[in-house]
Amino acid sequence: MPPVKYQRGDTVMGRWPGSSLYYEVTVLGFDTKSQLYTVIYKDGTELELKDQDIKSVAGFQTRSRSRSRSPGRRRSRSRSPARTTRRSSSRTAAAVAAAAITESAPSSRRDAKLKDVVEVTLSPLQTKPAENNSNNRHEKKEEKQKEENNTVNKVNEKAEAQAEDEPDKNQGRYNLRRRKDDGDAKPAETRPEQLVEKKGKMAAPSATILSTPLDFGGKIGAYFWLLFLPAWVLFLVLQVSQKDPSLANFPPPLPALEAYWDTQALGFVILWILFQALLYILPVGKLSEGMPLRSGQRLKYRTNGSFAIVVSAVAVAAAVHQGVDLTYIYSHFLQLATASFLISVLLSVYLYVRSRYAAPEELALGGNSGNVVYDFFKGHELNPRIKNFDLKFFFEMRPGLIGWCLINFAMALAEMKLQGLDAPSNSMILVNIFQLLYVVDGLWNEEAILTTMDLMHDGFGFMLAFGDLVWVPFTYTMQAYYLVTHPNPLSLPALIGIVILKLVGFYIFRKSNSEKNAFRRNPFDPKVSHLRTIPTATGKSLLVTGWWGVVRHPNYLGDLIMALAWSLPCGFSHLLPWYYMIYFIILLVHRDSRDMSECRRKYGSAWDEYCRTVRYRIIPRVY
Ligand SMILES: NC(=O)C1=CN([C@@H]2O[C@H](COP(=O)(O)OP(=O)(O)OC[C@H]3O[C@@H](n4cnc5c(N)ncnc54)[C@H](OP(=O)(O)O)[C@@H]3O)[C@@H](O)[C@H]2O)C=CC1
Numbered sequence: 001m002p003p004v005k006y007q008r009g010d011t012v013m014g015r016w017p018g019s020s021l022y023y024e025v026t027v028l029g030f031d032t033k034s035q036l037y038t039v040i041y042k043d044g045t046e047l048e049l050k051d052q053d054i055k056s057v058a059g060f061q062t063r064s065r066s067r068s069r070s071p072g073r074r075r076s077r078s079r080s081p082a083r084t085t086r087r088s089s090s091r092t093a094a095a096v097a098a099a100a101i102t103e104s105a106p107s108s109r110r111d112a113k114l115k116d117v118v119e120v121t122l123s124p125l126q127t128k129p130a131e132n133n134s135n136n137r138h139e140k141k142e143e144k145q146k147e148e149n150n151t152v153n154k155v156n157e158k159a160e161a162q163a164e165d166e167p168d169k170n171q172g173r174y175n176l177r178r179r180k181d182d183g184d185a186k187p188a189e190t191r192p193e194q195l196v197e198k199k200g201k202m203a204a205p206s207a208t209i210l211s212t213p214l215d216f217g218g219k220i221g222a223y224f225w226l227l228f229l230p231a232w233v234l235f236l237v238l239q240v241s242q243k244d245p246s247l248a249n250f251p252p253p254l255p256a257l258e259a260y261w262d263t264q265a266l267g268f269v270i271l272w273i274l275f276q277a278l279l280y281i282l283p284v285g286k287l288s289e290g291m292p293l294r295s296g297q298r299l300k301y302r303t304n305g306s307f308a309i310v311v312s313a314v315a316v317a318a319a320v321h322q323g324v325d326l327t328y329i330y331s332h333f334l335q336l337a338t339a340s341f342l343i344s345v346l347l348s349v350y351l352y353v354r355s356r357y358a359a360p361e362e363l364a365l366g367g368n369s370g371n372v373v374y375d376f377f378k379g380h381e382l383n384p385r386i387k388n389f390d391l392k393f394f395f396e397m398r399p400g401l402i403g404w405c406l407i408n409f410a411m412a413l414a415e416m417k418l419q420g421l422d423a424p425s426n427s428m429i430l431v432n433i434f435q436l437l438y439v440v441d442g443l444w445n446e447e448a449i450l451t452t453m454d455l456m457h458d459g460f461g462f463m464l465a466f467g468d469l470v471w472v473p474f475t476y477t478m479q480a481y482y483l484v485t486h487p488n489p490l491s492l493p494a495l496i497g498i499v500i501l502k503l504v505g506f507y508i509f510r511k512s513n514s515e516k517n518a519f520r521r522n523p524f525d526p527k528v529s530h531l532r533t534i535p536t537a538t539g540k541s542l543l544v545t546g547w548w549g550v551v552r553h554p555n556y557l558g559d560l561i562m563a564l565a566w567s568l569p570c571g572f573s574h575l576l577p578w579y580y581m582i583y584f585i586i587l588l589v590h591r592d593s594r595d596m597s598e599c600r601r602k603y604g605s606a607w608d609e610y611c612r613t614v615r616y617r618i619i620p621r622v623y
């Protein structure tokens with residue numbers, strides 16, 4: 001094995017893909033497996049380069065002073081992938097990297113240019129594992145399509161682009177591998193000392209595993225959240241079960257210890273999860289491909305969520321028909337929550353233990369700090385699987401999500417029973433239908449979850465396990481639970497107004513999520529190919545018109561409008577049914593800033609350009 005020439009933190013000259021230009025870069029790490037250096041350009045763009053595409057700074061500085069080309073000339077040789085419009089061209093990745101220096105010339109500059117061209121053209125295709133061949137073909141096609149898509153959008157640049165097209169078209173052939181763009185976001189502003197270096201158990205001896213900066217208050221924060229989140233759910237469950245759940249009755253009295261436990265409740269939760277697991281593994285429905293991983297691999301997911309919810313609904317209806325009293329869920333809410341919590345803890349422990357044996361490329365960079373508690377909380381392994389059974393996907397989309405609808409339905413039955421009604425109240429019907437629509441839509445468009453942050457970037461640990469099994473089913477049902485004993489009759493105009501609000505929110509949410517998903521899957525898709533984009537150095541582009549040109553997270557806007565429509569049917573007597581709305585604002589604002597810094601790290605100046613073009617984050621002209 002050749003020695004590792006450059007060390008983490010070294011400043012060297014890295015070739016810009018598809019050109020003979022070299023820029024000053026900092027080495028972030030070396031992957032012994034792929035034999036590639038991860039380097040960061042001055043504008044924050046990260047790429048993976050081969051050893052022969054890196055040169056020491058010393059030789060360059062002397063030569064470049066006498067031989068630097070004019071920017072115009074430089075541009076005609078190489079088009080920065082992070083450039084789309086004339087306006088942006090001066091600021092983008094390569095251009096911003098102040099230290100752009102032309103290729104060193106061993107004897108004469110012409111020879112050097114020639115040498116470069118030959119070097120690049122003859123560079124062999126990067127060979128990938130045989131089992132990925134079809135995927136690779138797909139990826140290449142997709143990349144080509146992306147490139148074409150970008151070219152179509154660059155109206156102002158047509159002439160310039162023509163002259164520059166060749167290097168980009170050939171990019172797939174160069175051995176200058178692009179930094180993969182799935183989950184390997186590393187901090188643009190990261191200086192080597194900020195990077196966490198860790199040797200994975202199964203890693204080759206010198207493999208450097210990078211981790212993104214800590215989130216959620218770091219290591220101390222992880223302790224806090226581990227204690228706070230279960231305590232908060234307990235508080236909500238106890239508070240909502242009070243006759244008067246107002247803040248005047250805070251804190252709710254703690255029940256005796258034995259009141260938390262019911263073995264039958266644990267049995268029901270386990271049965272429910274197993275039932276959902278059975279539906280998930282049935283060879284029914286589509287097999288969808290996830291986004292490319294750091295290893296280049298694309299996982300396959302069984303996206304049969306609609307099938308699962310339909311079968312679940314039939315099973316529940318059959319059970320009710322057979323005389324099963326679903327109001328048990330209402331009367332044993334605390335015990336069911338405790339049982340689910342226990343399962344989420346056991347699941348998280350299992351996930352953490354198995355993650356210790358995972359290969360480095362299987363780890364989530366966000367949960368790879370080296371601190372046991374933080375990594376346990378945030379999720380260490382990106383896509384834990386038992387054979388083809390994807391644990392993160394399954395738990396995020398099935399038992400808790402479908403369980404949420406089951407609990408809401410049980411609350412409607414409990415309302416009828418306790419209030420002596422023949423049918424649920426209007427408010428209860430609205431809450432049930434609205435949230436059912438949300439879940440059914442999520443399952444119907446299950447494939448779209450594969451391009452969300454959780455699936456692409458976040459590891460599977462306590463946060464998501466608890467979120468999926470406890471948080472979603474036992475706190476998202478707060479409105480329905482509240483309505484069981486706190487009726488809130490709605491006037492017809494109020495009802496119509498709330499329905500309209502929900503539909504508006506749903507429209508924005510669905511359209512924007514589908515637009516991004518369609519674009520990420522195939523930028524050449526006629527549904528999205530007319531949209532303008534900003535290319536980035538990773539090969540992915542960013543939408544700047546359509547929904548993603550209105551605000552940076554149009555899907556969050558739609559989701560928040562829907563959340564408002566879920567709380568309104570409960571009226572204004574108490575704060576508790578508004579809990580979801582308040583929590584959701586905090587969650588989405590935090591998620592937005594997490595995503596902002598991830599994208600800044602991934603896309604460098606292309607992201608800045610996007611933010612300059614699309615100025616507001618979630619609410620147009622407000623935030
Ligand atoms: N009910 C609930 O409890 C929750 C619901 N949600 C909902 O789930 C859905 C998914 O949300 P979430 O996973 O947070 O994030 P998004 O689906 O918004 O995904 C963000 C990613 O989209 C890509 N992206 C960002 N901007 C652009 C652009 N201009 N063009 C193309 N791609 C872009 C980036 O990934 P890349 O470039 O790498 O592809 C970015 O990391 C949302 O609708 C949200 O409201 C989320 C959390 C909780």
Ligand SMILES: CC(C)CCC[C@@H](C)[C@H]1CC=C2C3=C(CC[C@@]21C)[C@@]1(C)CC[C@H](O)C(C)(C)[C@@H]1CC3
Nearest residue numbers: 229396438439441442449454463466467468471472
């Ligand atoms: C416990 C923590 C404080 C927070 C945990 C957050 C999780 C509960 C959420 C993170 C992202 C989620 C998504 C959905 C449910 C909530 C969690 C898991 C989602 C499946 C709901 C249905 C939607 O249609 C969706 C877009 C598929 C959602 C994806 C994100």
